[in-house]
Amino acid sequence: MHDEKKQKEELIEMLCVEVARLLCADDVSEEEKLSRIKLAEAILERGEM
Amino acid sequence: MNAFQVITKQVAEGTERAAGFLAKAAASLITKAESIPLDEMSRRLDGALRALRGEEVVKKTALQIAREMVRSYTFDRETGVSTFTVPASVTDVEAMTVLNQYFRNNLPGFKRDAVNAAGIEWFTKLPQEYPTSCQERDYSQARQITITGVVRGTRGQARTTQADVLKNESLVFADPRDQALAAAIHACKHHGEDVFKHMWVRGCVPGFALYTSRSSGVGINGSHSGNDGDYVAASGSPSPDFKNA
Numbered sequence: 001m002h003d004e005k006k007q008k009e010e011l012i013e014m015l016c017v018e019v020a021r022l023l024c025a026d027d028v029s030e031e032e033k034l035s036r037i038k039l040a041e042a043i044l045e046r047g048e049m
Numbered sequence: 050m051n052a053f054q055v056i057t058k059q060v061a062e063g064t065e066r067a068a069g070f071l072a073k074a075a076a077s078l079i080t081k082a083e084s085i086p087l088d089e090m091s092r093r094l095d096g097a098l099r100a101l102r103g104e105e106v107v108k109k110t111a112l113q114i115a116r117e118m119v120r121s122y123t124f125d126r127e128t129g130v131s132t133f134t135v136p137a138s139v140t141d142v143e144a145m146t147v148l149n150q151y152f153r154n155n156l157p158g159f160k161r162d163a164v165n166a167a168g169i170e171w172f173t174k175l176p177q178e179y180p181t182s183c184q185e186r187d188y189s190q191a192r193q194i195t196i197t198g199v200v201r202g203t204r205g206q207a208r209t210t211q212a213d214v215l216k217n218e219s220l221v222f223a224d225p226r227d228q229a230l231a232a233a234i235h236a237c238k239h240h241g242e243d244v245f246k247h248m249w250v251r252g253c254v255p256g257f258a259l260y261t262s263r264s265s266g267v268g269i270n271g272s273h274s275g276n277d278g279d280y281v282a283a284s285g286s287p288s289p290d291f292k293n294a
Contacts, residue, residue: 008087011094015082018101019075028103034071040097041078044085 114139121193137191 022033082090082097114136121134 004087008083008090011087011090012079012082015094015097015101016079018098019078022101023072023075030071032103034074036101036103037071037074037078040100041074041081043096043100044078044082044090044093 132193134191134193 019037022028022036025033028036078097085093117136118133121132123132
């Protein structure tokens with residue numbers, strides 16, 4: 001159970017890193033950033049690509 | 050400072066880059082991720098990361114997935130070896146579901162509830178390197194599944210011996226549809242839950258080997274005269290519809 005929690009924390013950390021990287025990217029428009037975030041959210045939520 | 054702290058700090062400071070709805074959307078994404086079970090999350094994360102990186106994310110319908118798998122079929126009638134590819138990001142269970150749907154829609158000659166999962170092992174074998182646990186499989190990559198037909202009474206014997214048995218009776222292995230579907234079933238067998246509950250394939254297999262004569266439909270349990278077993282499949286050659294789907 002503890003391992004699962006740790007694994008999940010690691011996965012969320014990976015997600016956070018990618019989100020932070022996207023938010024800080026200078027070469028991506030705000031609109032595009034939002035679009036990517038929404039798409040990632042949909043994929044996570046429904047498991048679809 | 051970890052990544053999450055970076056985001057929350059940006060939200061708090063209202064910095065230009067992460068201000069307003071954008072940062073809130075990011076926070077919402079992470080909150081949702083936290084509510085997804087671990088096994089599901091690890092499966093879905095790859096797609097989410099790709100989306101964030103702006104890599105190509107292809108939205109596929111069930112029909113598109115089924116068509117890809119159907120197109121990828123290869124079959125050697127003499128050796129009984131067939132293969133098909135499950136596209137990237139499609140789980141075995143999803144592959145099974147869309148295949149069933151596809152067969153139902155396109156091949157009305159197939160009888161529902163025809164095959165029992167308990168019989169699958171007798172006429173299919175997955176490659177040893179293919180993990181039996183779904184959780185061990187890498188769904189983010191397309192993967193080819195190879196299916197080897199097994200002739201009744203020859204399990205464990207050389208492929209040439211098995212092929213000879215069929216040849217002596219003027220039989221050849223069943224067509225790719227049966228083999229591929231059987232493999233999809235088998236691939237899902239060790240998932241720990243009854244993935245067949247609402248599936249097309251369920252019922253009874255009276256024999257072990259599934260093969261077809263060169264000139265007629267699929268027979269089972271020594272029958273090679275067509276649709277006289279419990280298992281009923283489209284007879285003759287694979288239909289043009291199927292091939293061109």
